[in-house]
Amino acid sequence: MGNPLPSSRAAEAFPAGLRVLIVDDDPTWLKILEKMLRKCSYQGRLLFAPIICEGREGPFFFSVFPLCLFVLDRDFSVQLCTVAVRGGPCTGNLSDRLATDALHILREGKARFDIVISDVNMPDMDGFKLLEHVGLEMDLPVIMMSIDGETSRVMKGVQHGACDYLLKPVRMKELRNIWQHVYRKKMQELKEVETHSIDEVINILRNGSEDIEDRHLMDETEMSSMRKRKDIDNKEFGDQELNDPSTVKKARVVWSVDLHQKFVNAVDQIGFDKVGPKKILDLMNVPGLTRENVASHLQKYRLYLSRLQKQNGGTCGGNMQSDHINKTIKGKFGLKSSTNVQQDWELTKYACTTENFQTHGIVANAAHVSEMNRVAPAQVIASKKTLVNDAQLGLFLSFKGMLPSIREKACKPLHDETPVMQLMQYPEQENYSILEGYSCLANPDLDHEPCFDHFPSSQPLVTSATCTSGKDMKDLYEMKPLQPAMPPMACMIDSISARNAEKVRTSQCYTRD
Amino acid sequence: MDRSSLQRQLANLKKSLFDQGNLDEQFYQLEELQDDASPNFVEEVVTLFFRDSSRLVANIEQAIEKCPRDYVSLDALVHQLKDSASSIGAAKMMKDCTVFREYCDKRNFEGCQTLCLRSFQKVKNEHSTLRQKLENYFQLLRQVGPAEKATRSGK
Numbered sequence: 001m002g003n004p005l006p007s008s009r010a011a012e013a014f015p016a017g018l019r020v021l022i023v024d025d026d027p028t029w030l031k032i033l034e035k036m037l038r039k040c041s042y043q044g045r046l047l048f049a050p051i052i053c054e055g056r057e058g059p060f061f062f063s064v065f066p067l068c069l070f071v072l073d074r075d076f077s078v079q080l081c082t083v084a085v086r087g088g089p090c091t092g093n094l095s096d097r098l099a100t101d102a103l104h105i106l107r108e109g110k111a112r113f114d115i116v117i118s119d120v121n122m123p124d125m126d127g128f129k130l131l132e133h134v135g136l137e138m139d140l141p142v143i144m145m146s147i148d149g150e151t152s153r154v155m156k157g158v159q160h161g162a163c164d165y166l167l168k169p170v171r172m173k174e175l176r177n178i179w180q181h182v183y184r185k186k187m188q189e190l191k192e193v194e195t196h197s198i199d200e201v202i203n204i205l206r207n208g209s210e211d212i213e214d215r216h217l218m219d220e221t222e223m224s225s226m227r228k229r230k231d232i233d234n235k236e237f238g239d240q241e242l243n244d245p246s247t248v249k250k251a252r253v254v255w256s257v258d259l260h261q262k263f264v265n266a267v268d269q270i271g272f273d274k275v276g277p278k279k280i281l282d283l284m285n286v287p288g289l290t291r292e293n294v295a296s297h298l299q300k301y302r303l304y305l306s307r308l309q310k311q312n313g314g315t316c317g318g319n320m321q322s323d324h325i326n327k328t329i330k331g332k333f334g335l336k337s338s339t340n341v342q343q344d345w346e347l348t349k350y351a352c353t354t355e356n357f358q359t360h361g362i363v364a365n366a367a368h369v370s371e372m373n374r375v376a377p378a379q380v381i382a383s384k385k386t387l388v389n390d391a392q393l394g395l396f397l398s399f400k401g402m403l404p405s406i407r408e409k410a411c412k413p414l415h416d417e418t419p420v421m422q423l424m425q426y427p428e429q430e431n432y433s434i435l436e437g438y439s440c441l442a443n444p445d446l447d448h449e450p451c452f453d454h455f456p457s458s459q460p461l462v463t464s465a466t467c468t469s470g471k472d473m474k475d476l477y478e479m480k481p482l483q484p485a486m487p488p489m490a491c492m493i494d495s496i497s498a499r500n501a502e503k504v505r506t507s508q509c510y511t512r513d
Numbered sequence: 514m515d516r517s518s519l520q521r522q523l524a525n526l527k528k529s530l531f532d533q534g535n536l537d538e539q540f541y542q543l544e545e546l547q548d549d550a551s552p553n554f555v556e557e558v559v560t561l562f563f564r565d566s567s568r569l570v571a572n573i574e575q576a577i578e579k580c581p582r583d584y585v586s587l588d589a590l591v592h593q594l595k596d597s598a599s600s601i602g603a604a605k606m607m608k609d610c611t612v613f614r615e616y617c618d619k620r621n622f623e624g625c626q627t628l629c630l631r632s633f634q635k636v637k638n639e640h641s642t643l644r645q646k647l648e649n650y651f652q653l654l655r656q657v658g659p660a661e662k663a664t665r666s667g668k
Contacts, residue, residue, distance in 0.1 A: 025593070026565065026593070026596055026597050026600065027561055027565050028558060028561050028562040028565055028597055028600040028601065029596070029597075029600045031557070031558055031561055032543070032546070032558060032600055035546045035551065035554060036546065038550075039546060039548075119596075121589070121592055121593065121596065146596075147592070147595055147596045147599050148592070168596060168599045168600070169538075169539045169542065169599050169600065169602065171542070172542075
């Protein structure tokens with residue numbers, strides 16, 4: 001007789017709010033996987049009774065339809081919402097359009113998922129294709145499953161970006177660990193944000209330098225060496241955190257404009273020559289900031305300044321730099337019309353998207369940030385529609401506030417780093433609709449804690465919203481705090497248990513997040 | 514029949530299923546998933562499996578009849594069946610499917626068609642045998658009583 005996990009173990013095994021989408025055309029496996037997932041987080045009530053549906057041979061018990069959604073809410077009870085993909089009598093498979101429907105549900109975005117587990121062989125679409133689509137469009141971790149464990153297949157899965165490849169028959173312990181993939185993905189994204197903030201600076205300057213003489217400013221090797229250094233930082237950081245996921249202590253610090261301004265103030269005060277991480281840290285007086293954070297940031301800052309130096313072709317002094325930057329900004333604004341900027345943006349985005357995801361494959365598992373670095377900054381902003389990028393949002397949203405001021409007061413001597421940071425957000429890009437879609441903001445000034453709680457938190461996993469108290473941000477956006485924990489979807493079950501398996505029901509199911 | 518002899522029968526049947534390779538480890542896993550929340554889990558899964566696999570078997574038969582040389586789609590269908598069989602741990606069936614697929618892979622060699630057909634027959638036979646045996650098993654299980662738990666050692 002199977003034993004339910006003792007509750008404490010359940011808490012460890014499955015963090016609150018993990019939403020799994022399983023895509024498989026085999027109803028037997030679905031039933032089994034459903035049961036296994038419930039067991040992983042078993043701690044009480046089952047919210048819904050299984051659903052009976054019409055099948056080809058008349059009514060029979062079918063606890064899940066070919067496509068099934070699991071929602072494990074914060075109390076670790078399982079909310080099961082089954083989707084009628086195709087139910088009525090039909091000549092062929094019950095799940096003719098399984099993968100397409102899965103994609104549809106994911107795209108609709110009304111129901112958010114944290115992870116997708118998909119079978120490789122599906123009637124309407126190759127599992128690898130689905131994998132690619134999900135990776136590209138929704139950037140969710142995808143786990144492949146198959147009875148076929150041939151190395152070439154597994155390799156293919158990894159190359160297409162699968163987080164993992166499970167062999168059927170799937171075991172409980174494998175399922176218990178799937179949350180790690182979600183966690184890892186989040187960590188990667190946080191890393192990406194930090195990486196991109198510097199990359200964007202570089203890119204912008206590089207683009208800017210087209211108007212200026214020396215194009216060789218941004219030496220590829222220099223950049224890559226800078227990145228490598230950063231990689232090592234990040235990687236060490238990342239590994240530690242991955243190895244010890246339950247601790248939050250080394251949360252990634254996001255250098256927002258405000259924070260950076262404090263940093264630069266401190267540096268100026270101390271004097272650039274005499275500066276040291278400890279002194280800066282003391283002066284900045286930001287709670288939770290560690291010496292290491294400051295040290296690595298200082299390193300980046302120094303590198304950045306030396307770039308500028310070369311660009312100037314002169315000796316570096318604080319003021320000179322800011323003047324130069326001013327000119328750069330003005331020049332940039334003047335030379336590039338809004339449409340151009342927009343186009344560049346879009347182009348870089350699309351050009352790099354495929355590239356990134358083609359090579360993305362093996363990246364997923366390991367904490368290799370180097371692959372990520374090749375992605376154009378635009379991609380990070382534009383293509384990710386998940387709610388995960390709290391830090392990133394904070395970063396960009398705070399910039400928006402700065403931009404108008406920069407344009408109006410172009411002559412005002414701006415602080416060193418500030419204007420550059422602002423350039424991260426292309427000035428004319430009013431296309432903030434993407435960002436408005438996000439309804440979850442984080443305060444960038446605080447250490448950014450990974451959203452991943454192991455224990456019941458006040459809000460479920462992905463939907464955890466630490467709404468910011470940043471002043472500029474409040475002004476800019478109407479903050480829509482995310483709806484808290486998945487409310488019981490009892491109302492939806494009624495519509496499902498009505499027999500007609502129209503696709504329309506899929507939309508009905510996901511009327512709320 | 515008295516209970517203890519029923520129990521013995523049950524144990525023997527189960528043992529033979531494993532010994533003869535009809536079932537494997539996965540079946541035990543299913544039993545472990547069974548709990549108070551779903552007391553008939555294993556039976557439900559098995560029932561589901563046979564319903565679905567019968568359909569798959571019929572599909573394959575149809576495919577062989579219509580386009581016996583379309584090995585690609587045939588292969589896909591058999592793969593599906595094998596996948597399904599793995600869910601309940603139908604070991605022998607899985608093996609037969611593998612053999613079948615191997616023949617499909619080789620495609621157009623001399624006598625391919627006959628060999629394919631023959632190996633498919635094996636799959637089909639195993640399918641019905643297993644079905645029968647498991648039906649008996651669950652019948653016995655029900656007779657022995659709901660309190661009776663299916664364990665590895667048998668009772």
